[in-house]
Amino acid sequence: MKVKKAVIPAAGLGTRVLPASKAMPKEMLPIVDKPAIQFIVEEAVRSGIEDIMIITSRGKTTVEDHFDRNPELEERLLSAGKEKEYAKMLEIANLANIQYVRQKEVKGLGHAVYCAKSFIGDEPFAVLYGDDVIIGENPACGQLCAAYEQYGLGVAGIKRVPMETISKYSSLKVEGVAANHFKITDMIEKPAPGHEFSNYSILGRCVLPPKIFSIIENTPKGSGGEIQLTDAMRVLAMTDGMMGVDYEGTRYDMGNKLGYMQANVEQALRHPEIGVAFAAYLEDLMNSLHSSR
Ligand code: UTP
Secondary structure (H helix, E strand, O other): OOOOEEEEEOOOOOHHHOOOOOOOOHHHOEEOOEEHHHHHHHHHHHOOOOEEEEEEOOOOHHHHHHOOOOHHHHHHHHHOOOHHHHHHHHHHHOOOEEEEEEOOOOOOHHHHHHOOHHHHOOOOEEEEOOOEEEEOOOOHHHHHHHHHHHHOOEEEEEEEOOHHHHHHOEEEEEEEEEOOEEEEEEEEEOOOOOOOOOOEEEEEEEEEOOOHHHHHHOOOOOHHHOOOHHHHHHHHHHHOOEEEEOOOOEEEEOOOHHHHHHHHHHHHHHOOOOHHHHHHHHHHHHHHHHHOO
């Protein structure tokens, strides 16, 4: 069955990037000149997704404003002859059919996804974590949707992380199936030392069958006292089976300071307007750092 719907959880408190995220959603943090969540919506659209539900919470109305029309701004751009900018603003508002629902209490990623139950109905759907931007020619979400259609099983986007950091992530037990496709046989969220399966972790994307909702209903609080999506996916993996796709693309974790800075530096270097000047600036900066040592 073709995957046409996506859920973007963006209701978290973003405590790792405070104070930036105190009054502004971390999902709205820009990479050069574009908010993280716009990259994510664009990836979903390029993957063939038609309907998107963004899970928000108190203080996140700027997300809705960003994907809405802004007549005052549009009028100003038009009267100033800035047609290109005007077209860009319209494009953002027309990117996809986006709906919103509020997660009233921030109770974890599994709980956030559950808020989309009635929007999803009886279809498979993609989940794109609102603070994970993945840049690449071939959209990561689309790679997972293709695997869902191929195997008829839930699919997680997986990548290796440094073993010494695995306790901050999920850890997966995997068996290679073909090239970058794996069978996931077990998983654990934020493993204590000695409990990790491998340094493969679920990072940023998954495609799930609607059955996941009844599993989440029966998922007790897990790591951090939250309803963890990983715990629900574990049940899915143990009952129906689940696949992992080590997707192509560079992932930036906008929810931590280093990831946010890496995203900005690397994308600034590629930016058509400032790329060349930024590269020259970085080179100068590196030279002055070396000569001051
Ligand atoms: P994170 O665990 O990275 O977000 O969830 P967080 O809770 O905001 O992070 P910290 O630890 O406090 O910095 C991944 C994605 O899931 C969303 C977040 O907004 C983020 O985009 N999320 C998380 C929810 O929508 N609801 C939740 O209850 C938890």
